[in-house]
Amino acid sequence: MVMDSHAQALVDLDAISGNVAALRELVAPSAVMAVVKAGGYGHGAVPAARAAIRGGAGWLGVVHVAEALELRAAGIDSPLLCLMAIGSDAHSAAIEAGVDLTAGSVDMVRRLAAAAADAGRPARVHLKADTGLSRGGATAADWPSVVDAGLAAQAAGRLNVVGLWSHFASADEPGSPSVAQQLAAFGEALAIAEKAGVTPEVRHIANTAGALLVPEARYDLVRIGGGIYGLSTLPGGPPPWLRPAMTLRARLAMVKRVPAGTGVSYGHRYVTTAQTTLGLLPVGYADGVPRAAAGLPLLFARGRRWPIAGTVCMDQLVIDFGDEPVAVGDEVVLFGPGDGGEPTAQEWADTLGTISYEIVTGIGSRVPRSYP
Ligand SMILES: *Cc1c(COP(=O)(O)O)cnc(C)c1O
Numbered sequence: 001m002v003m004d005s006h007a008q009a010l011v012d013l014d015a016i017s018g019n020v021a022a023l024r025e026l027v028a029p030s031a032v033m034a035v036v037k038a039g040g041y042g043h044g045a046v047p048a049a050r051a052a053i054r055g056g057a058g059w060l061g062v063v064h065v066a067e068a069l070e071l072r073a074a075g076i077d078s079p080l081l082c083l084m085a086i087g088s089d090a091h092s093a094a095i096e097a098g099v100d101l102t103a104g105s106v107d108m109v110r111r112l113a114a115a116a117a118d119a120g121r122p123a124r125v126h127l128k129a130d131t132g133l134s135r136g137g138a139t140a141a142d143w144p145s146v147v148d149a150g151l152a153a154q155a156a157g158r159l160n161v162v163g164l165w166s167h168f169a170s171a172d173e174p175g176s177p178s179v180a181q182q183l184a185a186f187g188e189a190l191a192i193a194e195k196a197g198v199t200p201e202v203r204h205i206a207n208t209a210g211a212l213l214v215p216e217a218r219y220d221l222v223r224i225g226g227g228i229y230g231l232s233t234l235p236g237g238p239p240p241w242l243r244p245a246m247t248l249r250a251r252l253a254m255v256k257r258v259p260a261g262t263g264v265s266y267g268h269r270y271v272t273t274a275q276t277t278l279g280l281l282p283v284g285y286a287d288g289v290p291r292a293a294a295g296l297p298l299l300f301a302r303g304r305r306w307p308i309a310g311t312v313c314m315d316q317l318v319i320d321f322g323d324e325p326v327a328v329g330d331e332v333v334l335f336g337p338g339d340g341g342e343p344t345a346q347e348w349a350d351t352l353g354t355i356s357y358e359i360v361t362g363i364g365s366r367v368p369r370s371y372p
Helices: 013-027 039-043 045-054 066-073 092-096 106-119 141-156 177-196 208-213 347-353 357-359
Strands: 006-013 031-035 057-064 080-082 101-103 123-128 158-164 202-204 221-224 246-249 254-258 276-281 300-301 304-305 317-320 330-335
Touching: 013 031, 013 045, 013 141, 013 208, 013 221, 031 045, 039 045, 039 208, 039 276, 039 357, 045 057, 045 066, 057 066, 066 080, 092 106, 092 123, 101 106, 106 123, 106 141, 123 141, 123 202, 141 158, 141 177, 158 177, 158 221, 202 221, 208 221, 276 347
Parallel strands: 031 057, 031 221, 057 080, 101 123, 123 158, 158 202
Antiparallel strands: 006 246, 246 330, 254 276, 276 317, 300 304, 300 330
């Protein structure tokens, strides 16, 4: 066990492989795209991608071209899609590296066609329809012209339209009428494109929540981010057969006895009520422990929960251990899969009014990820 840094994010790659395998079985015959954007949701993009491929992911997804090129540089040659279209991205480098790109506007289709001319080979393009999220993608009004532009560039040998796709607004809200509305809009967008002559390899709309809850949304491919890490945005968290892959822990850097009435940490927002033992944990908000966690019983040590005593600082926080016989070097778990009674990232999220994705992607870059 490597314990040489101030904190460790331990990533269980077998959990990632196992989650992908279980999801793949659930959605078969649809394929699984493992979304490893944002450094694999904080778990490490390259190790997460390799673990997902081992579990049977046929595709990978990232947001930016730079993220895609990092995977290619690591020797990963799976089908790989950039989910966002940004005009300034290095599209010709992506095309040369065999990375699929997205277009949701006529302008972006033309940019990709020009980048393909620079790259000297056709781009593989997924046309994106906005079916109701109102984020990226072409509106219903613009869709026919985006399809026509894609087909014109395809006829000119600049690109191949290999995918048609969209994204849900509320797939994690069971019963939301927007899901059926978006599915209907996606069906119309597909019909328009296919009638115009597009023959897509893959049609895709579902994220983790959509893949889990909306079988008719699975089409040819589901884009799973949170689920591969054992996380979800569903109320109540992920199904129990998905295993959270990340454990965040640190060791006490200092322990001291203080008298009753001692003010603790910035602003003295916590004051001891009796003689007690304070432990210093060398993680703070720069490491991803939200400042809003002050006072909350989200730390796990010696088989039980302990509250954060006072303000979470940039690099450290304090725990009031009472008369517990703690020592320098004792391990404190912030979150993990929950087996031993430690909180999960889902519990942190529920307590702080956010989603587990924000907790894991917020783990600071100075916390080393290790793969025991
Ligand atoms: C991030 C992302 C996903 C993955 O969403 P999860 O809820 O993590 O499964 C899928 N599709 C798009 C377009 C995304 O940006």
